[in-house]
Amino acid sequence: MARKVLVVEDNELNLRLFCDLLRAHNYxxxxxxxxxEALDAARAFMPDLIVMDIQMPHVTGIELMEAIRADAELAATPIMAVTAYAGKADEERARAAGADAYVSKPISLMRFVEAVESLLTVGRTDSVPAKP
Structure with a gap:
């Protein structure tokens, strides 16, 4: 059975790119x-990995990661934060909220796939190197 990835991204082009790329790699x-809608979608889909944009309207990726980590069914799910904000403080904030990896946009497609594969291999027990 294919590994399941939930992509939370408010930008339609980025969402389509990430989803198409992951499907092309058999996810x-x-x-x-x-x-x-992300928390309900995660509970219904029960993904093996969540790819999370940080800057979104209505609710931030930081808030969502905190909610996921507080949810007994989802707490162990690895999260890869993807954001255009690449400052050290931004990465620290994302990791403190529960991100297992932090990848900045614009994103290298190869690096994106490598980070996904690494997170699905190591899960939540180890952090993945974040920067390309």
């Missing part, structure tokens, strides 16, 4: 554009 993918 089962569900995309969510509105962060307000």
């Amino acid at each position: 089962a993918v569900e995309g969510v554009r509105d962060g307000r």
Whole structure:
């Protein structure tokens, strides 16, 4: 059975790119554009990995990661934060909220796939090197 990845990204082009790329690598993918729907989608889909945009309207990726880590069923799910903000403080904030990896945009497609594969291999027990 294919590993499942939930992609939470408000930008339609990025969402389509990430979902298409993951499907091309044989992952089962569900995309969510509105962060307000992300937690319910994660509970219904029960992904093996969550790819999370940080800057979204209505609810931030930071808030969503904190909610996921507080959810007994989802707490162990690895999360890869993907953001255009690449400052050290931004990465520290994302990791403190529960990100297992932090990848900045614009993203290298190869690096993106490598980070996904690494997180699905090591899970939550180890952090993945974040920067390309």
